[in-house]
Amino acid sequence: MEGIFIKILGAFLTAILAFVVGMLYGGLRRKVIARAQNRVGPPIHQNFLDLMKLQAKRTNIAHGFMGHMAPVWIIIAAMTVLMFIPILHGNLWFENLTMKGDLIFLLYMMVFGSLGMALGAGQSGNPNSAMGVSRGLAQLVGFEIPFFLALIALMIQFNTTSIAVLMDHQEATGRWIIVDNPFAFIAALLASLGMFRYAPFDIVGAPAELASGPRSEFGGKYLGTMMTGGAVFAFIKLVMYVDLFLGGAGNNNLEGLAGTALGLVELLVKTFLLYMIPVFIGLVTPRFRTEQAIQFFWKWPTFFGILAIVWALYKNGTIG
Amino acid sequence: MSEIKSIGIPTPEEIKQAQIDFAPRCTSAGRVNDKETQGMVEHILNFARKHSLFVVAYGTGCGAIEIPATMTSRYDAERFGIRGAATPRQADVMLITGYLSTKTLKRVIRVYEQMQDPKYVIAFGSCAINGGMYFDSYNTINALDRYLPVDVYISGCMPRPESVIKGFVKLQELIKNGNAGNGEAYRSDLDWYRKNQQKVIKNWDFPDNYNW
Numbered sequence: 001m002e003g004i005f006i007k008i009l010g011a012f013l014t015a016i017l018a019f020v021v022g023m024l025y026g027g028l029r030r031k032v033i034a035r036a037q038n039r040v041g042p043p044i045h046q047n048f049l050d051l052m053k054l055q056a057k058r059t060n061i062a063h064g065f066m067g068h069m070a071p072v073w074i075i076i077a078a079m080t081v082l083m084f085i086p087i088l089h090g091n092l093w094f095e096n097l098t099m100k101g102d103l104i105f106l107l108y109m110m111v112f113g114s115l116g117m118a119l120g121a122g123q124s125g126n127p128n129s130a131m132g133v134s135r136g137l138a139q140l141v142g143f144e145i146p147f148f149l150a151l152i153a154l155m156i157q158f159n160t161t162s163i164a165v166l167m168d169h170q171e172a173t174g175r176w177i178i179v180d181n182p183f184a185f186i187a188a189l190l191a192s193l194g195m196f197r198y199a200p201f202d203i204v205g206a207p208a209e210l211a212s213g214p215r216s217e218f219g220g221k222y223l224g225t226m227m228t229g230g231a232v233f234a235f236i237k238l239v240m241y242v243d244l245f246l247g248g249a250g251n252n253n254l255e256g257l258a259g260t261a262l263g264l265v266e267l268l269v270k271t272f273l274l275y276m277i278p279v280f281i282g283l284v285t286p287r288f289r290t291e292q293a294i295q296f297f298w299k300w301p302t303f304f305g306i307l308a309i310v311w312a313l314y315k316n317g318t319i320g
Numbered sequence: 321m322s323e324i325k326s327i328g329i330p331t332p333e334e335i336k337q338a339q340i341d342f343a344p345r346c347t348s349a350g351r352v353n354d355k356e357t358q359g360m361v362e363h364i365l366n367f368a369r370k371h372s373l374f375v376v377a378y379g380t381g382c383g384a385i386e387i388p389a390t391m392t393s394r395y396d397a398e399r400f401g402i403r404g405a406a407t408p409r410q411a412d413v414m415l416i417t418g419y420l421s422t423k424t425l426k427r428v429i430r431v432y433e434q435m436q437d438p439k440y441v442i443a444f445g446s447c448a449i450n451g452g453m454y455f456d457s458y459n460t461i462n463a464l465d466r467y468l469p470v471d472v473y474i475s476g477c478m479p480r481p482e483s484v485i486k487g488f489v490k491l492q493e494l495i496k497n498g499n500a501g502n503g504e505a506y507r508s509d510l511d512w513y514r515k516n517q518q519k520v521i522k523n524w525d526f527p528d529n530y531n532w
């Protein structure tokens with residue numbers, strides 16, 4: 001019975017952690033961009049204020065049932081994926097469903113949020129939304145190829161599809177997968193630029209061009225819910241990359257609360273450093289056109305993805 | 321009775337009509353967040369509203385050129401939580417930056433009506449206050465608050481970014497005290513506004529009852 005309580009509490013804890021960290025990272029990004037432009041910038045907690053304000057709007061308009069459901073769908077997809085991601089390695093509180101799902105299931109579930117967004121945006125009838133959705137799907141086709149290649153390389157090399165087993169392997173050998181298969185990390189990192197949709201790959205939202213794309217007709221609490229979903233998704237992506245390539249977090253010998261706290265600090269440091277890569281690239285680059293973005297993903301990232309698979313086969317003993 | 325009417329004493333109906341016609345619209349009653357009725361929750365929410373203003377800048381006149389200066393590095397409006405919104409659905413504040421021709425007024429009204437409550441309007445410059453240098457023009461309106469409820473006027477021709485930020489700070493004060501946001505008043509006094517709007521907009525083709 002106690003196990004169930006710990007699981008439920010842990011699920012709540014995971015959700016709150018993902019929400020707070022995701023929103024704070026969004027605020028940090030705005031602050032970093034402001035400082036780079038020699039501005040003071042908004043406070044780090046600005047995104048929480050924005051969210052509060054959006055949820056406190058007195059009127060909220062939805063254009064039909066799917067427009068009403070789309071933000072909910074995004075939140076559901078984000079929370080479902082979150083439950084299958086190991087936050088801290090082997091921690092009792094953050095175990096959730098990490099042993100039940102695998103990478104293939106995650107790849108499948110992570111598209112669900114975009115699907116809900118596409119359906120909701122389609123119902124709003126705004127031409128900007130339709131263009132944003134078509135661009136988003138095109139970009140998805142672009143960056144998913146190197147991303148899948150990188151993950152398939154990991155699956156071949158370590159003969160497993162489970163994130164938990166990959167983390168166990170990294171802890172047992174003491175080597176991160178970034179060392180074991182660097183090409184997979186490069187391919188996945190380049191794909192993550194498209195996943196985060198910051199410049200130069202912000203062709204979906206496209207400020208000043210598409211009027212925020214799929215979410216142009218969403219205001220008030222709908223926009224707030226979408227922002228929450230986006231923040232949780234950002235956290236999910238970062239934690240997944242840290243789990244897969246950077247050894248995960250929480251591999252310390254400390255017991256109890258101290259171990260969890262140390263693990264969380266480790267997780268925050270790793271995810272923050274990883275997050276700054278797309279942010280800094282976004283700072284200094286203009287925007288690609290859609291076909292340029294797809295071409296980018298199908299050139300070097302895909303090349304590194306194929307190289308990663310060859311490397312995995314070589315390491316695995318299948319070839320060479 | 322008829323003699324009295326002929327020498328100019330208005331009937332009660334006429335007085336009522338005059339009161340409606342000449343009532344100052346900026347301070348119209350009927351808000352939900354009066355200071356007396358607002359509880360602790362509303363106080364906290366007003367704090368959030370005050371520090372998070374998404375702006376749809378309707379660049380009507382020359383004031384549009386002041387917006388980039390206000391938003392970028394030198395004056396940096398983002399430190400107050402002021403941020404550009406892409407569409408009226410996401411926006412809280414509409415900026416009317418300069419004179420409004422009757423053709424533009426139609427679009428401005430549609431934009432205002434698509435914004436979600438609580439929504440605020442800031443009008444820039446003399447042109448929006450009394451017509452400014454276009455006071456006798458045949459196709460610009462003179463006083464914006466006859467057509468839309470305005471929260472804050474910023475004087476000047478054009479106001480510099482300092483004045484713009486001052487205007488935003490004034491709006492923040494109003495929001496904090498629960499005195500800003502006339503969306504409800506606009507809806508309840510829609511007849512009065514529609515009458516004024518239809519007076520200047522010749523090709524009126526708004527749907528009578530559409531989804532806000």
